[in-house]
Amino acid sequence: MSVLDLSIKQLQEKLNNQDVTVTELVQAVYDRIRETDDEIQAFVTLNEENALNEAKALDEANSNDQLLPLFGMPIGIKDNIVTKGIRTTCSSQILSNLDDPLYDATVVQKLSEAKAINIGKLNMDEFAMGSSTENSSMQSTRNPWNTDYVPGGSSGGSAAAVAAGQVPFALGSDTGGSVRQPASYCGVVGMKPTYGRVSRFGLVAFASSLDQIGPLTRTVEDNARILEVIAGQDKMDSTSANVEVPNYSDALTGNVNGLKIAVPKEYFGDGVDENVQARVRQALSILEQQGATWEEVSLPHSEYAVATYYMIASSEASANLARFDGVRYGQRAENAEDMMDMFKKSRSEGFGEEVKRRIMLGTFALSSGYYDAYYKKAQQVRTLIKQDFDQIFENYDVVIGPTAPTTAFKVGDQIDDPLTMYANDIMTIPVNLAGVPGISVPCGFHPENDMPVGLQIIGKHFDEATVYKVAHAYEQATDHHKQQPQLGGAKS
């Protein structure tokens, strides 16, 4: 068993007992990346020299530092999270030369204070727009369970790196499912916290009212430990909430007796693979055996979520991405006639297809004469979608369903058809629109393609503790999270 297969708790025991040094651990991570990343293509930038220096400093550190929550833990960071002095590209051509960012995102600073070690930056769909990580201008990340398949997206690099055992933990970001859907496709645990739970300062904004940073890990326990570190109000993000962060690890009691689960019938409709549905029903019966009860409910506005999301997210994106203009940083087109020509050429050359499509859609929806019909209408429907959840949570503790309608699809299968691609997000998008927390945990494999299936558990605002409790209780009753891909082949 490699040190890379261990949990945070196990790794820290080994470090405390001096069975392994931080340097050895970090070295093992880079060895593993070198062995596997030609195939997986998860990392866009490695931070090897800095990481090894930090590891050495930690090995020489005093014993007080060893008590810090993530002492010596190697972590990968999605490339839309700003890292001081380490290239941050959002997997976009327009930022491909942003080699020396000026500050750390709050989450990066918190990880650093907890003495975690930043291994490098992970590939993604450009500016987090996509569900397959094929929309990266850097490389196309592959699914470690079968490299003919996509890892999901947009945090595909983060999910694939954790599934391939390159890093035990990674951060992603989730605007419409971008942590949970790749977690589902790659068979790992991925959490989107409540909107406002984690500071967005230094997360390159896609859709500001929806974006949240969340951890991807192999186990629920590790996930809870990382969220404990990165959560909390931040004066640099006025949308981060002044709500106390509980000790999530304490919630992992394994006791779900008396817990009330709502199961939306809309999450088991046409288009949701029967074998995915079967895996989720099996998970519900396991939770039932543990003393939870479940009932079918309705979230009647679910069918409108995808259209609502694409209006709101694209509108916000068109405003947020206006800052990339070739003036202060990033790529500038050459041979421009004047400043306006420079803006237009830099942006047209620097942005990829999907990003331009969404900027165009958002600009249209916000333009004079169309604002009320499209943007305001979508915000009103967002209210109805949020109210669906508010009503359910008056009577139930969590909502459970599949994370995605299918398992991973093959590379190249959906990239040409935006509307089909968008439909992948039908069960993750409502969670962002309502601002509630949701997690994806592995719940077995599809019998036909042997690819992982994800179970989604959704909770009340700021009740990540209950979400983790349920996810952990289910995980402990199964062994899906212990399975690991054999790269290039079928599951072991």
Added chain:
Amino acid sequence: MSKISKDQVKHVADLARLAISEKEAEKYSEQLSAIIDFSEQLNELDTTNVEPTTHVLDMKNVMRADEPKDWISKEDALKNAPDQKDGQFRVPSILD
């Protein structure tokens, strides 16, 4: 259903500061029309008197004291600049 014309696409591209070719204008006209058509389903819902949600949390007017503090130096701010002169960002001419 609504069709976004090539001329509209070009107008939107101009607002978005994107240069697009004739061929791209055609492509966006089709793709955006398809997405807008898809979103027309929202009109099935009566949203009279429904407040729009701009923010999911009950949080309004988050205030802080307006105090100057050190952030990044001028030198740092120029570190990633595509072009600079005399300690300032340099851009192509704005006027003829």
